[in-house]
Amino acid sequence: MLKQYTQQDLANIYQSIAPEGLWTPGCGTPNPQAAPPAVAVWLRYSDLVPDSGDLKQRYWDALQKVPVIDTVVLLSMINGVLSSGSADPVAHRMLNEKFLPKDLNERAVSYKLEGPVCPAVFTRLGCLHLMRHLILYGLRTNENPTPQVQDVGELVLLANEFLQGGPPLRNVQPTDSWVAALLTPTWDIYNPKDLAYALSRIYVMLQEILPGSDPEVRTLSRAAGIAPDQISIDGIPLADFLALVFGLYAHGRKMASDDARHALFDVSRIFEKIGPAQQLPQFMRARSLSPSQFREQLGEGLNPSQDNFYQELGRRSFMTTSLNYFRRCPLLMLDNNLAAILDLQFLADLLTSGVYWSIFNSIPKDQRETFQQLWGRVFELYAVGLLSDAYPAGSRLLESNLTFPGGQVDALLDFGKEALVFEMKSSFLTEDAKRRGDHAAFERDVYKKFVYNDRSEPKGVAQLARCCKALENRLIPTSMSPTWIYPVLVAQEPASEVPCFNSHLNEIFKSELGGVPHVKPLSVMSINEFDEVLGHVSAGVFTWADLLNCRFDGERVNPLSVHQALYNLLRSKGTQPVRNETRRAKFEKATAEITRRYQPREGK
Numbered sequence: 001m002l003k004q005y006t007q008q009d010l011a012n013i014y015q016s017i018a019p020e021g022l023w024t025p026g027c028g029t030p031n032p033q034a035a036p037p038a039v040a041v042w043l044r045y046s047d048l049v050p051d052s053g054d055l056k057q058r059y060w061d062a063l064q065k066v067p068v069i070d071t072v073v074l075l076s077m078i079n080g081v082l083s084s085g086s087a088d089p090v091a092h093r094m095l096n097e098k099f100l101p102k103d104l105n106e107r108a109v110s111y112k113l114e115g116p117v118c119p120a121v122f123t124r125l126g127c128l129h130l131m132r133h134l135i136l137y138g139l140r141t142n143e144n145p146t147p148q149v150q151d152v153g154e155l156v157l158l159a160n161e162f163l164q165g166g167p168p169l170r171n172v173q174p175t176d177s178w179v180a181a182l183l184t185p186t187w188d189i190y191n192p193k194d195l196a197y198a199l200s201r202i203y204v205m206l207q208e209i210l211p212g213s214d215p216e217v218r219t220l221s222r223a224a225g226i227a228p229d230q231i232s233i234d235g236i237p238l239a240d241f242l243a244l245v246f247g248l249y250a251h252g253r254k255m256a257s258d259d260a261r262h263a264l265f266d267v268s269r270i271f272e273k274i275g276p277a278q279q280l281p282q283f284m285r286a287r288s289l290s291p292s293q294f295r296e297q298l299g300e301g302l303n304p305s306q307d308n309f310y311q312e313l314g315r316r317s318f319m320t321t322s323l324n325y326f327r328r329c330p331l332l333m334l335d336n337n338l339a340a341i342l343d344l345q346f347l348a349d350l351l352t353s354g355v356y357w358s359i360f361n362s363i364p365k366d367q368r369e370t371f372q373q374l375w376g377r378v379f380e381l382y383a384v385g386l387l388s389d390a391y392p393a394g395s396r397l398l399e400s401n402l403t404f405p406g407g408q409v410d411a412l413l414d415f416g417k418e419a420l421v422f423e424m425k426s427s428f429l430t431e432d433a434k435r436r437g438d439h440a441a442f443e444r445d446v447y448k449k450f451v452y453n454d455r456s457e458p459k460g461v462a463q464l465a466r467c468c469k470a471l472e473n474r475l476i477p478t479s480m481s482p483t484w485i486y487p488v489l490v491a492q493e494p495a496s497e498v499p500c501f502n503s504h505l506n507e508i509f510k511s512e513l514g515g516v517p518h519v520k521p522l523s524v525m526s527i528n529e530f531d532e533v534l535g536h537v538s539a540g541v542f543t544w545a546d547l548l549n550c551r552f553d554g555e556r557v558n559p560l561s562v563h564q565a566l567y568n569l570l571r572s573k574g575t576q577p578v579r580n581e582t583r584r585a586k587f588e589k590a591t592a593e594i595t596r597r598y599q600p601r602e603g604k
Helices: 007-016 055-063 068-082 089-099 102-110 124-137 149-160 176-190 195-209 215-224 238-258 275-287 291-299 306-315 323-328 344-349 353-362 365-390 431-435 439-450 460-472 501-513 527-538 544-549 562-573 581-596
Strands: 023-025 039-042 117-120 264-266 331-333 338-341 398-404 407-414 418-425 484-491 523-526
Touching (some): 055 306, 068 089, 068 149, 068 331, 068 338, 089 102, 089 149, 102 149, 124 149, 124 176, 124 306, 195 238, 195 365, 195 527, 195 581, 215 365, 238 275, 238 344, 238 581, 275 331, 291 323, 323 344, 365 407, 365 418, 365 581, 407 460, 418 460, 439 501, 460 484, 460 501, 484 544, 523 562, 527 544, 527 562, 544 562
Parallel strands (some): 023 039, 039 117, 484 523
Antiparallel strands (some): 264 338, 331 338, 407 418
16 A cells, blocks of 8 residues: 655655755645745746736736847846755845846745745746747847846746646645655756766766776677767767866856856857867857757747747646757857857756767667666666775675576675665656656656566566565575665666655565565665765765664655755764765866866967
8 A cells, every 4th residue: 555645744745855855836835833944936926916817918928028138148147046056045035136026026025835935936947948938939029128137037937837737736645656756857957966976977987887898888888889988979079078068067157156147158268278179169069059049949840929829838848848958958059159058057967967868869779778778787887886995895795796596686785684785777767757747657657667667577676676585585695694684776867866756666665575574665865875875884974774774664764865864864963974085086087087188289
């Protein structure tokens, strides 16, 4: 029987989420206890101006009043500010004061929501949503007056009306998967990966493991048509691509922190005297679009009429139809030299998950499944390698790639009375399943990627259940019969951190396991959380059992993420977080290679 959540259960979950954790349409959640803001919600025009009439017409009229390009640039500046802290109340207060008309700002200041909720007008998704509508439906003449900055705030509030579906249903008792499906669409947008861990991960996977000697990697590389030492992204050698993106991101961070008004940059001058400059034109052709090119791709041939605009607002399809255009091309070319960074975080994503999707999309469709197998093997070697760094061969605690009758397990930590078994899964959920907020579609894709695939082959959760049974039956040799077995699923999918994702998979795990004793609930963690945890375990801050046990209540697992458990445990100990020193060294190695490519070219 799946857990049914009451409204108070949901309120308690929301109260425990870190400030960056969740963005939803404006709605309150009942919470009888005072608590600091923990959930961010975007405000809509109707929240501040009730009985405001025909909002579609108001939005259309507002789009016709402002100059398209200047307003898009203003929005890119706002996104630069938000990239430094999407839930920073100081940043939001500054944005409201600058970009909202006085009366709307006063209403926003006085607007209150129940529960641990931080209301905000400006969000990265809201700004991108508005950019789309400006580019497609705004006036395309030069007759617009210079934009009034207060017009931008009103436009954002109107755009927020139609960004996503309505607020969570009330008077319902949702299941774990229902809650996870509700929160997944925006989770990875507002909870970006730790760049130091993510960049070092990509560097190790593609610069060390892929060209390495693993026989399976070599076989799959040949089958996928991948030459490990000749990988390029958009026709640019991988190392140069990473250097270009890293340099632009560093420039964008400086712009966002020093003065958001300087979000534009001159393509001909930004890398004028350093190595990557020769590759920059190719990069800009691949990762930027002009306003007319954006209009052509976003519009998909539709007539930008008011009727079509209204139909689009009714569909609320931005998350599923347009978001990826901005992810693939986060730069806007205004003329031959001048460019703007539309979204700084999406630019950074090109260094991490963007590398996977760039390679995936560049190879023939009949080789993509093989590439996914190759990536899965490389990811497994990377994750097991993290364990090997923490538990070297001399410790005699770690075994990897173990087989047993009826199954295989990626890694086993044998602490005598405690045994931890790990499955490493690189699978990504489809964009459709992730962004639609459709419970049924989300649940189907999660099952396919993490339980059984379309060929009824066991995946992470089912594999771990079989391994736990084998350990209990002594089919896998250990130093002694463990008192407790801890199953751990390490996933590359960012949604594995979403509240209730773990508890949903744990219910499936229990049904797969049956009545086997001595097995703890399933722990699901993202690869970034795995990096974090290993840093603390290696430093002796706490043990695996300390962290995992604090998440269990009998056979149930706390619906919140491992990252949240880590935060709570460190807070209870009065201990500051520590970095994973092995990952720090890899990051420094990667950035040293990038820095080397920024040396002035000869003759400059």
